[in-house]
Amino acid sequence: MPRVGRVILPNYPHHIVQRGHNRQAVFVEQEDYERYLSDLQELKDAFGVKVYAYCLMTNHVHLLLAPDESVAGLSQLMKTLSERMTRYRNRLEGRSGTLWECRFKSSVVQSDAYLLACSRYIELNPVRAKLVCHAAEYPWSSYTQHVGIASRWLDVDPCFDALGGSDEERHERYRGFLNQAASDGEAQLIREALQRGQLTGNARFVEEIERIAGVRIERRGQGRPRLTQEE
Structure with a gap:
């Protein structure tokens, strides 16, 4: 079974980061952020890509995207946004x-x-960077849509729907989930999976993707984030 570089699969979410060249600033004025988000909202349907979360930082973007059956749509979306x-x-x-x-x-x-x-990892970027004290204070992430502050154009994954029986309950459960501190292991797993082009998931998930993609993917210690009724 061959080893693999970057894996892109249909109908699976992908955590994506793209940085400015030499880490230069990409977004300077409010209009810069607004333009990028307007393009993302316009192009996601054109390329058959679902958008579950995002955060625009000064010199990079984090996106949580899922292509449809045509996996080329994800790369085409990123290329068009960049251009x-x-x-x-x-x-x-x-x-x-x-x-x-x-x-x-x-x-x-x-x-x-x-x-x-x-989603939590992405939307807490401005907090970790000490730009704001709470995710709700940062206008350029998907958090305000997830908790009902801003009008929603994000796509809805069944995981979010499962948080509650009404929009109000889902918003409150997600707010509580985000406010609960993620474990160091969870944050490290997400960060390293992205940096190394690995999978964000457990051992069973790695085996599943190996079967689908026909490639060997490096394994590492993995845990599972908790979401209880109290969170």
Whole structure:
């Protein structure tokens, strides 16, 4: 069974990060963030990609995306988003050249165990960076949609639906889940899976993906995030 580089699979969520070239700032003014999100909202349906979570930081973006049967749609979406933002910034600054690193990083995510955990990891980026004290204070992430503060255009995964029987209950359960501190092991697993292009999931999930993709994927110690009735 051959070893694999980056794995992209249909109908599975993927945790994606793309950084500015040489870590340069990509978003400077409010309009920069608004433009990127407007493009993401427009293009996701055009390329058959579901958007479950996002966070736009100054020099990089985190996205939780799931392509449909045509896996090429995910790469096409990222390419088009990058090209549009590059043209916009170059025109604004009277320059030419690249804005982004040429290759985005991605990790296939185990839906039932890690989709909500990845959403939490993504939406807590501004808190970990000490830009805000709480995720609700940061306007450029999906958190406000997940808890009903902002109008929703995100796609809804069954994991989110399962949080409660009504929108209000789901919003409250998700708010509690995000406020609960993630374990160091969970955050490390998500971070390292993304950096190394591995899978975000448990051993059974790794075996499942190996069968589907026909490749050997490196294993590592893995745990499962908890979501109890009290969280």
